[in-house]
Amino acid sequence: MSDLLQRLRDRGWRLTAQRRVIAEVLDGEHVHYTADEVHARAAGRLPEISRASVYNTLGELVSLGEVTEVTTDGRAKRYDPNAHRPHQHLVCSGCGIIRDVRPAGDPLDALPEGERFGFAVSEAQVTYYGRCPACAARP
């Protein structure tokens, strides 16, 4: 993730303590925090950080393409730092846990020309739902 900080500097970002902490929180695989979760974790290292800064920074990271937004349940958006490797999401309908997954082939190819209604289609987001091993073990 330190290369993220480098990329941000290259784009003219001011590297503040807040942005550094948020970038650190977003480091890892299968990370899908809500803005409030990011805020709570960031506040562990930098107690005065405000919710507004978290929302601002996340929004900026999204528009730079460094982080993608994921909405799996119609509640809070989640932020996925694994933006440079194309992938989809697998969600447990019991506990809500999210895994990054890579389906075979390009999902776009499954949409025939006759189903495109003249749209210039550029992206497909796939969300798979099921029960994770832990949730499958109980009702």
Add this chain to the structure above:
Amino acid sequence: MSDLLQRLRDRGWRLTAQRRVIAEVLDGEHVHYTADEVHARAAGRLPEISRASVYNTLGELVSLGEVTEVTTDGRAKRYDPNAHRPHQHLVCSGCGIIRDVRPAGDPLDALPEGERFGFAVSEAQVTYYGRCPACAARP
């Protein structure tokens, strides 16, 4: 949609004026209203109808499987009455309009066993994004 009313009666629903009006609003192809849009349209025919009734009825229709929830943008949920024909959604990233589409094959088949993390995967939701003909015509 009158068969919807029949199915609801068969399940022991009381057929109130509010529920009838909401069912009428939800009639048609490519209908994807938010709860507030449903409320506004319903209020055109039944001015005293409350937001709470709209939310209650939509929630009941969803849990009966007569209507599905669609969240394309992380804002308000949309309600899709076309629940008895499996389909996915194509969304214009310019104006947000939504079309129902039918991709070739079952999207579930694209997820290899090795990418399932032990989940019992049961459903896949696909959202295609692109620009509609009207939005493609301008910047």
Add this chain to the structure above:
DNA sequence: ATCCTAGCTTGGACCAAGTCCAGGTCAAGA
């Protein structure tokens, strides 16, 4: 036809997620 009552509806209070803003702070170039 009328009565009864569980189920439905209502308005308003409340909550969660997210946005906006005026004023104070500070990273980094000069």
Add this chain to the structure above:
DNA sequence: TCTTGACCTGGACTTGGTCCAAGCTAGGAT
């Protein structure tokens, strides 16, 4: 080290949605 525009903060505000006590009513029972 100084300067300054970009950044941060707390708090007010907006939007989308839920909850609840009190009143109403669809439809079965009489």
